[in-house]
Amino acid sequence: MFTNQNGRGTKARADSDKVVRYLLMAAASASVLILLAILVFITNNSLLALKSTDLLGFLTGNVWKPSEGLYGAGNIILGTLLVTLGSLVFAVPVGIGSAIFMAEVSNAKVRRILKPLVELFAGIPSVVYGFFGLMVLVPALAGLFPEQMPTGFAWLTGSILLGFMALPTIISVAEDALKAVPGTYREASLAVGATRWETTSKVIVPAAISGIASAVILGIGRAVGETMAVMMVTGNSALVPEPLWNVFSFVRTITATLALEMPEVVVGSTHYSALFLLGLVLMLIVLVINLCAKQVVRNVNRKMQGANGRSFLRRILGKKDAKRFKRGFSVIATLAVAYMVCSLFLDQAMALALSVVLASVLILVQMFLKRITRSSRQKLMHSATFLCAGLCVIVLSVLLGDIIIKAVPALSWNFLTGYPVDAGKSGGIYPAIVGTLEIIIGTAAIALPLGILSGTYLAEYSKGGRFAQVLEQAIDVLNGTPSIVFALFGVSAIVAILGLGVSLLSGCITLAFMILPVIIRTTEDAIGNVPLQVREASYALGANKWQTTFKIVLPAALGGIMTGAILGLGRAAGETAPVMFTAAVLMRYSVGFNLLEPVMVLPYHLYYLATEGSADPSMQYATALVLLAIVLAMFLVANVVREYSNKKNKW
């Protein structure tokens, strides 16, 4: 009926549309296949361990001695949870405080400075954090508590470091959530005479609470799965702290166990299998956290929209008793925390006495805070949020400043272009720089096409069907999967089964799988930002779906996609755990782009220098600085691209 005058029939074009759809769908299924493959390989490899111990014994046993065939992972799992918990104690309040400062207290100018700083904070490779912990935090804490933690390695050190690493995640997600609250709520609240702080605490934060909850949970996920930094500062003894809250004790986490033992284990042995079982447990922990997160967010949302604001406590106790109960509870909790802290330093009687004093002071302060005027409370709270943000800026400056200053003496042309001599004690890091760049390029070559096509499918084609739901779930799970799990998968599936060996290609594939979810999500977002009218204009000219998608929508979204992709690649460049099993060797004495040869990479080189080598500290610092510089450069490029594309596409 409507035959095309130019000869190409609408039928042919409809067919081509179908072909494109199936191609995109195939690309998108990659995520599901990868997730399945990871689960299958890791489960399959862990079966052998279950022959020598039962699952319960594995989870609760407290002796981990592979040399004697003892695989009780209880203490290791406990260590993981304790370090994470410890990091949350300060990362959550400081993170939310900083987010509130950025979204509600500071002005636009300050925000424009802070926002990229937070991104920068997030982009620093975990091995650099670990290095910083080793060089600065460990000696500082050892000096501060010489009796309690003479070595400086401890749960506390790990928690502080992890807290810093979780902060940027918490801040940026929470800030987005606060910013997403409609400005009309703010106006309405101020218009009835609320102060800005009252508006923030009673209207904006409650309205954003589900987003803030997911911020915290994402932060937890990041902390649980973190490998290198924790491993470098916690002492790695699988002890149960004595008493349980003794933050000065050594601990060992799941991730550290995997990273430490994997390189030495005999492939196919029970020990090898036990490590995979440990990896599986880690994955399940993260999965459970994420599921809880979704549930919490859903519940919170229902409650916000929901009928009765009355809490559970108030329903069973009545209003007065509930109030009394809460007050009593907070007194006891304060006392308990005070005692826990004091008992780490003093004998029991003294600790008890001091904690009573401390708790009463705290309670008095609290009572005093209830009495002050509304405007002084606002001042107080605004200053508190300012301190939170200030703390982040200070930590970041100390970290960067320390590295830059101490790296300078070792930086030379020879260092950048020379080969390492004497196991890295002298000479340069040229092959590691080249190897890192090769890893970036190789990862991009695999992850970008796959990720962009998948994202395009999800954004433009899937229309929320069953398949799309499965896809979204798979991407979410992949996104939350710790990098060390990808490392396990890389070792068992890509290096061994695919037979690619420890090589550049194995490393790139592993890393590409790891950053795939980031690229997909970025693409989805960027495409989602292209306004509908642009598509309509294309359709109105008779273009069909794939023409519109590939000629109009994708080019329009390219800036956004590139920004996210570069940030994702920056993360890949700094990753240590996945490459150290799949691609990296300690020394290379020639360079050349060969996909099937192993490479030297900066993160692993830094890790090696910092923990085993006896290279001069300034060499280590210089290596850290070069790694930081590469990641920073990518970060800057990403921002330039963003600025440019924002300017170009002002819808």
Added chain:
Amino acid sequence: MMSEDNNEVILNIQGLNLWYGEKQALFDVDMPVRRNEITALIGPSGCGKSTLLRCLNRMNDLVEGCRIEGTVEYGGVNIFAPDADINGLRKRIGMIFQKPNPFPMSIRDNITFGPRLHGIEKKKELEQIVERTLRQAALWEEVRDRLGSNALALSGGQQQSLCIARALSVNPDIILMDEPTSALDPIATAKIEELCVELKKDYTVVMVTHNMQQAMRISDMTGFMYMGKMVEHDRTDVIFHSASQEATRRYVSGLFG
């Protein structure tokens, strides 16, 4: 009508200039507002009506780069004085926005939010405020048995009535309204207009409207603004039937804007 001219001036705007960054949005605006009257602000869009209204409860403080000169006298003091109590001011001068903006909380919590802030804790007292203000806003009968349900589930007109009740909950003197009916259907609009006339017995209303019939129907005084200037401010019947300025006559007869 004549007697109303004797009402005291409750809010006196004098020589008001306002800049958003470099751009001046108000030029030397003068306008007295009398107690228990409805003052309507009309004028083409972008002429500064909302800007002027938002000066009156210092809502423009939220806008970065906004600078104000001139005075607005309320209760004998300049509201822009450095030591002015902004939150106290906003409690006395309530505001209704263009789009209904209830908080995402229950109907009851929306109304008790303000009183609680200002120190009312007793449940009984709060319940009384809820009932009184909802009655004033003519919403009580419709929602009395679902005060605990989410305010966002109400219809647009009901939401706007709730916002009015919320504004009344802190006992204001003056209520500012920025095109309060522009997002509503004609029936809801008629109801809100009725409400305004009712409110004028106890409160003073300043209302921005783009709807000249509305201004004619309910207001006592009308200010016509054009390009940031107060072109003419007079009794509503004067503005609409015998305005002294040519621009005003052209605007009210629909010749531009």
